[in-house]
Amino acid sequence: MLIQVLGTGCKRCKTLHEIVTKAVQETRVDAQVEKVEDIQKIMAFEILMTPALAINGEVKAAGRVPNIEEIKRMISTAKAA
Amino acid sequence: MDNNGQKPELLVIPCSGIGKVHGLISREAVYQVTDKVLPGQADTACLALLVTGDAETRQKVQETPCVTLDGCPKLCAYKNVELSGGKIAKGIRVYDVMKRHRGANFGSATALSEPGWAVVEELAGEVAQVVKNEATA
Amino acid sequence: MAEAVSKVGIISCSGEEIPEGTIARQAVRRVLEGLRPQQTVTLCLPLFLAGEVGERRFASEHPTITVDGCDKLCARRGTEKYSGAVSASLVVTDILGGPARGCHRSTRNADTADEQAVWLVAERVAAEVDHLSAQGTPAETKEGSAPSGARCSCGGPSPDGKLAMNGKSVTINGLPMIFQHLQKKGLQPGNGGADTLLKTVRVYHPVEPHEEAAYRDALVAAYRTFCQRGSNGQGAGAPTHGS
Numbered sequence: 001m002l003i004q005v006l007g008t009g010c011k012r013c014k015t016l017h018e019i020v021t022k023a024v025q026e027t028r029v030d031a032q033v034e035k036v037e038d039i040q041k042i043m044a045f046e047i048l049m050t051p052a053l054a055i056n057g058e059v060k061a062a063g064r065v066p067n068i069e070e071i072k073r074m075i076s077t078a079k080a081a
Numbered sequence: 082m083d084n085n086g087q088k089p090e091l092l093v094i095p096c097s098g099i100g101k102v103h104g105l106i107s108r109e110a111v112y113q114v115t116d117k118v119l120p121g122q123a124d125t126a127c128l129a130l131l132v133t134g135d136a137e138t139r140q141k142v143q144e145t146p147c148v149t150l151d152g153c154p155k156l157c158a159y160k161n162v163e164l165s166g167g168k169i170a171k172g173i174r175v176y177d178v179m180k181r182h183r184g185a186n187f188g189s190a191t192a193l194s195e196p197g198w199a200v201v202e203e204l205a206g207e208v209a210q211v212v213k214n215e216a217t218a
Numbered sequence: 219m220a221e222a223v224s225k226v227g228i229i230s231c232s233g234e235e236i237p238e239g240t241i242a243r244q245a246v247r248r249v250l251e252g253l254r255p256q257q258t259v260t261l262c263l264p265l266f267l268a269g270e271v272g273e274r275r276f277a278s279e280h281p282t283i284t285v286d287g288c289d290k291l292c293a294r295r296g297t298e299k300y301s302g303a304v305s306a307s308l309v310v311t312d313i314l315g316g317p318a319r320g321c322h323r324s325t326r327n328a329d330t331a332d333e334q335a336v337w338l339v340a341e342r343v344a345a346e347v348d349h350l351s352a353q354g355t356p357a358e359t360k361e362g363s364a365p366s367g368a369r370c371s372c373g374g375p376s377p378d379g380k381l382a383m384n385g386k387s388v389t390i391n392g393l394p395m396i397f398q399h400l401q402k403k404g405l406q407p408g409n410g411g412a413d414t415l416l417k418t419v420r421v422y423h424p425v426e427p428h429e430e431a432a433y434r435d436a437l438v439a440a441y442r443t444f445c446q447r448g449s450n451g452q453g454a455g456a457p458t459h460g461s
Contacts, residue, residue, distance in 0.1 A: 100262065108240075
């Protein structure tokens with residue numbers, strides 16, 4: 001599983017990255033967490049605002065920082081798919 | 082800003098109002114004039130530089146006939162050029178031109194639609210007429 | 219408990235002579251319209267001279283961010299001269315690490331370079347809004363009361379991202395921007411677009427499964443209104459300091 005945190009380095013982007021890292025640890029899912037900070041790569045996802053979270057290339061959240069429970073649900077759903 | 086070192090015959094200054102589409106239309110009309118309709122003859126100047134009292138910009142508006150384009154009755158461009166001692170050849174009220182197209186969707190303050198661009202071209206034509214009138218006066 | 223503070227004010231130079239002025243203006247529009255619509259308010263810089271006393275109170279009534287295209291710092295200097303101290307001063311050339319290469323003055327010529335520059339500057343401005351807001355809770359309009367400072371002399375209230383649902387009002391950050399994006403992609407108003415509306419909005423706003431039907435109906439109605447407003451010539455405005 002590839003989990004990407006999209007953002008140009010603002011405080012909320014860092015917070016999202018921390019929560020995602022924690023969610024991956026607690027769910028023990030086999031996932032690579034990647035920070036995407038390059039503006040061209042971010043815009044290729046066609047999101048309107050950052051920070052954003054994508055799992056296996058699909059944007060799950062953008063413009064907000066979901067709580068850890070919501071992120072865990074997203075991971076579980078993606079794993080089951 | 083001079084074009085190829087030549088002094089422009091006209092300075093066209095928009096209000097660039099940030100709140101509504103009228104401000105964007107005023108801004109784009111100026112670029113239509115300086116880049117397409119009267120390249121080399123007309124230039125623009127940052128209204129913000131007049132607000133801060135920039136000496137070079139004040140001198141420009143005092144020495145060159147100006148046309149101002151305002152999006153709303155606050156007349157920011159007209160008043161700021163006037164307060165800077167500028168000579169205003171014509172003050173165009175963008176909203177008067179837009180009234181002729183009542184009901185059209187001009188776009189937003191971020192992006193114009195086709196009718197918005199049509200008004201831009203109409204305004205540019207009005208500015209070009211000022212140059213013609215000055216030349217024949 | 220954090221004190222309530224007024225909305226964060228943002229003033230752009232909108233300098234006409236260089237592309238960076240256009241980038242400043244477009245970035246501020248993006249923050250006002252989409253990224254932080256509930257927390258921000260703006261004012262046209264030239265109104266400090268062309269306007270009245272009320273306009274000159276702007277920086278004393280709002281923690282103010284100025285966004286300048288270049289190091290002439292007209293927005294900052296103008297605000298300090300006529301209105302009051304600024305809380306933060308941002309410069310496009312600083313944020314981009316130099317002149318805006320490949321960018322344009324006119325939006326008619328805007329391409330990927332312009333879009334990226336606007337995005338980078340807007341994100342930086344939004345982060346500053348968050349920083350200032352964290353120093354106090356931005357005051358939100360009470361339900362049913364008139365929006366504060368949300369009218370400009372061009373008329374009409376600004377879109378506020380509020381969705382009427384089951385007798386209550388739900389705020390969705392960036393809703394007008396989301397609608398604009400979908401409209402640009404060709405989504406037609408009507409029940410046929412309900413799934414697309416819901417799928418897109420829930421990326422930006424959490425929707426519980428039991429709320430889906432209510433959100434779907436509310437979004438269809440709101441999108442229809444949005445499209446009708448556009449075709450009636452009432453373009454999306456930005457929250458501006460009222461007079």
